[in-house]
Amino acid sequence: MTSLVDPLAGIRPVEDVAGEFVNVVVDAFERRQGPRFSLVLSGGDTARSCYERLAGDAVARIDWAAVDVYLGDERWVPADHPDANQRMVREALLDRVGQVGSFRPIPTDAPLQVCAAAYQQVIAEVLAGGGLDLVHLGLGPDGHTASLFPGSDSLDAGPSELVVATRDPRGANPHPRLTLTLPAIAAARLAVFTVSGPSKREAVSRLRSAEDLPAARVRAGEVRWLIDRGAYEEAR
Ligand code: 6PG
Numbered sequence: 001m002t003s004l005v006d007p008l009a010g011i012r013p014v015e016d017v018a019g020e021f022v023n024v025v026v027d028a029f030e031r032r033q034g035p036r037f038s039l040v041l042s043g044g045d046t047a048r049s050c051y052e053r054l055a056g057d058a059v060a061r062i063d064w065a066a067v068d069v070y071l072g073d074e075r076w077v078p079a080d081h082p083d084a085n086q087r088m089v090r091e092a093l094l095d096r097v098g099q100v101g102s103f104r105p106i107p108t109d110a111p112l113q114v115c116a117a118a119y120q121q122v123i124a125e126v127l128a129g130g131g132l133d134l135v136h137l138g139l140g141p142d143g144h145t146a147s148l149f150p151g152s153d154s155l156d157a158g159p160s161e162l163v164v165a166t167r168d169p170r171g172a173n174p175h176p177r178l179t180l181t182l183p184a185i186a187a188a189r190l191a192v193f194t195v196s197g198p199s200k201r202e203a204v205s206r207l208r209s210a211e212d213l214p215a216a217r218v219r220a221g222e223v224r225w226l227i228d229r230g231a232y233e234e235a236r
Pocket of ligand 1: 085
């Protein structure tokens with residue numbers, strides 16, 4: 001099934017994904033509507049590189065005390081587990097930029113559905129308040145984003161479902177998961193994808209063929225794609 005449109009139409013590859021990501025975050029911070037800035041972070045190695053660069057290049061370009069940090073998805077593992085996104089975010093960013101306004105990781109210290117309901121409340125309160133300024137997303141080789149996997153019921157979440165418990169039905173991605181849904185992401189002012197390396201070439205090519213991949217379903221006030229040459233297969 002196709003998503004009818006190529007979400008990458010008109011997109012050109014960038015030389016430095018992490019560097020461009022920093023510029024996009026700083027620009028969004030400077031253009032924020034109110035005194036605070038809500039930033040939803042991703043998991044994955046590309047995200048880690050982006051956050052390390054953010055901590056290095058933008059430590060003085062952003063007033064981190066005004067930044068409220070959330071997670072777009074999490075593996076249902078202890079907070080200090082090597083696979084925990086919150087551990088990666090602490091190591092790559094939060095421990096390096098000093099005190100941020102707030103950090104609300106997705107809880108994983110209770111039954112899965114209890115954790116999902118707790119974070120549903122957190123995100124609902126943000127949307128009822130200042131809203132979500134920027135959601136950072138990665139792209140998996142199978143076209144997943146956040147923990148929205150191909151063939152998963154999580155893709156069919158209704159408009160009031162902001163956070164759900166899920167897993168990869170194809171078993172290619174480990175751990176039970178907690179993830180923001182497409183309606184939650186759609187409520188954000190800006191969604192930014194960072195995609196790097198030849199391992200993403202097939203997923204990018206499938207997106208450009210308008211395949212109905214989870215990442216192709218992402219909507220937001222604005223959706224930006226930062227894709228490097230390694231991932232962006234030039235049209236033959
Ligand atoms: C996760 C991420 C996931 C990730 C992509 C890309 O928890 O794993 O949220 O969506 O962003 O799988 O990850 P890489 O950058 O490591 O390829």
